[in-house]
Amino acid sequence: MALSLPEFLIICGSIFLVGFLFLEVVNWGKVISSLGSHDDLQVTVVEDTEEEDDHGSLSGKESESFESPVNIVPRQAVVIEVSEPFKWNGYKIPPVAMTMFCREDTVIIQPFWIHDIAPTISGGPLTHRHHLLYISLHWGVSDQSGSEHSIDQINYPLEMQLAHVKQVNARENIEEHSDDADATIVSYLFQIKENDNELLNPIIMNVCRLQESTSKVYIPPFQLDSVFPLFPRKFYSYTDKLNPPVGKIVMRLIYPEPLSVSSSQMTELRKISTGSSRPKRSFGPEDLYYHE
Known part of the structure; x- marks a missing residue:
């Protein structure tokens, strides 16, 4: 027929x-x-090869060394004109899944993409592309403290950090780039405003599901660039060591314009933990840069 x-x-x-x-x-x-x-969070360095990728990881102890709170004094920063804007790639693509869990006084959000195609950052002070691993939230016991960074001794109640690691081509001579940052952490500071920041609702609304410090929950995926701005310039930077014997270098980038969060949203975070605050160190001459 x-x-x-x-x-x-x-x-x-x-x-x-x-x-x-x-x-x-x-x-x-x-x-x-x-x-x-993904029972335990690992910081994985991806090496691009023509055949199969090799994956190395930093230990949990090394990951903890990422946290080194400092006070940023803008007048001490060395001003640098950005020759190549800081670039964000793939941040407008929503992840297919997300988990949220606690590690001590920190909430960690782990996004996942099909085929492990994670967003990357490049340009600015970075020589290589760095791909996103996870997002962490840091807060304190009150609305007057909690951020890992302060600006002119002004503390903020919340700091969001985006942890990235360098992508290295296996054919490159690693020793030639030994001074490059092995990891990059982008920080956003939040200040108290009267109204809720609705863009944080995908996070705040699921925090209550973390009943214990060891619990992990799956949360509805949200588009990352809806929560924080993707800036091309006008940011602070400095380098930090993970562990001196290891010699790993992390580049820290701090967005200077605080975002908003309400006291009620901070209250929800403190239901998990009261958070913690540690003394902040200061910079030496020419350690801090501002990229305009």
Whole structure:
């Protein structure tokens, strides 16, 4: 029996749709499998190769060394004109899944993308691309303290940090770039405003689900660039050591314009933990830079 052209097109379209759905089921199976394997957060350095990627990781002890609170004094910063704007790639692509968990006094958000295609940052003071690993939130016991960084001795109740690691091509001579940053942490400070910051709701509304410091929950994915601005210039930077014996270098970038958070939203965070505050160190001459 001969088929008419509309019937033929319908059959072809149905076959294509079934094949597309099958591929999606396979991809989601890989995502779910990868989620189940992330019991412990690891900082992974990805090396691009033509065949198969090699993955190395920093230990948990080294990850803790990322935190080194400092007081930023703007008048002491060495002003640098940005020759290449700081670039954000892939941050407008929503992740397919997200987990949230506590590590001591910190909430960590782990996003996942299909095929592990994570967002990257490049340009500015960075020689290589750095890809996103996780987002962490730091706060204190009151609305007058809690941020890892202060500006002119002004403390903020909340700081959001985006942790990235360097992507290195296996064919490159690593020793030639030994002074490059192995990791980058971008920090956003939050100041108290009367009204809730609705852009933080995807985070705040799920914090209450963390009943214990060791619990982990899956949260609805949200688009990252809706929570914080993607700035090309006008930011502070300085370098920090993970562990002196290891010699790992982390580049810290601080966005100087505080974002908003309400006291009620901070109250929700403190239901998990009261947070912590540590003494902040100061910079030596020419240690702090401002990229305009």
